[in-house]
Amino acid sequence: MRADPTDSYSTAVWQPAQVPASSLNRWSAYLDATKTGSWFLTGGETTCTQATPCSFTELKESFVEGDEPTIYSVSVSKGRDYLWAGAVDGLRINQYVYDFEANGVRARRAR
Numbered sequence: 001m002r003a004d005p006t007d008s009y010s011t012a013v014w015q016p017a018q019v020p021a022s023s024l025n026r027w028s029a030y031l032d033a034t035k036t037g038s039w040f041l042t043g044g045e046t047t048c049t050q051a052t053p054c055s056f057t058e059l060k061e062s063f064v065e066g067d068e069p070t071i072y073s074v075s076v077s078k079g080r081d082y083l084w085a086g087a088v089d090g091l092r093i094n095q096y097v098y099d100f101e102a103n104g105v106r107a108r109r110a111r
Contacts, residue, residue, distance in 0.1 A: 009043060010041045010042050010043025010044075010045050010069075011041070011042045012039060012040075012041055012059075012069075013039065013040050013041070013042065013050070014033045014037055014038075014039055015037050015038045015039070015040075015053060016031060016033070016036065016037040017036050017037045027086075030090055033056065034056040034057075038053035038054060038055065039053060039054055039055070039056055039058075039059045040052075040053040040054065040059075041059070045063065045069070046059065046062035046063060047062055048062055071093065074091070074093065076088050076091075087100070088100060092110055094110075095109055095110050096108065096109060096110060097109075097110050
């Protein structure tokens with residue numbers, strides 16, 4: 001049940017799991033946001049809120065039947081808590097993987 005039925009926009013936020021100190025200052029392996037960290041929505045569409053974040057599976061299951069979300073755009077940003085210097089590559093959205101290269105973004109079907 002939506003907190004506000006007239007609200008038709010929300011931001012999905014992924015909070016990665018804390019990085020162990022032994023992993024600092026080096027590249028990480030690929031992170032699968034569907035299996036690690038937690039998620040919440042900013043618009044009140046589900047019970048997955050900033051105060052009570054959920055797993056990705058719980059987030060998907062929390063939508064009311066017939067009220068599935070549509071992705072209009074994707075953005076990657078960093079909060080104000082800790083320094084982060086890195087890159088995003090191999091971003092998968094549904095059946096496509098987006099590889100970010102020096103000459104542009106290449107989309108390929110996921111295996």
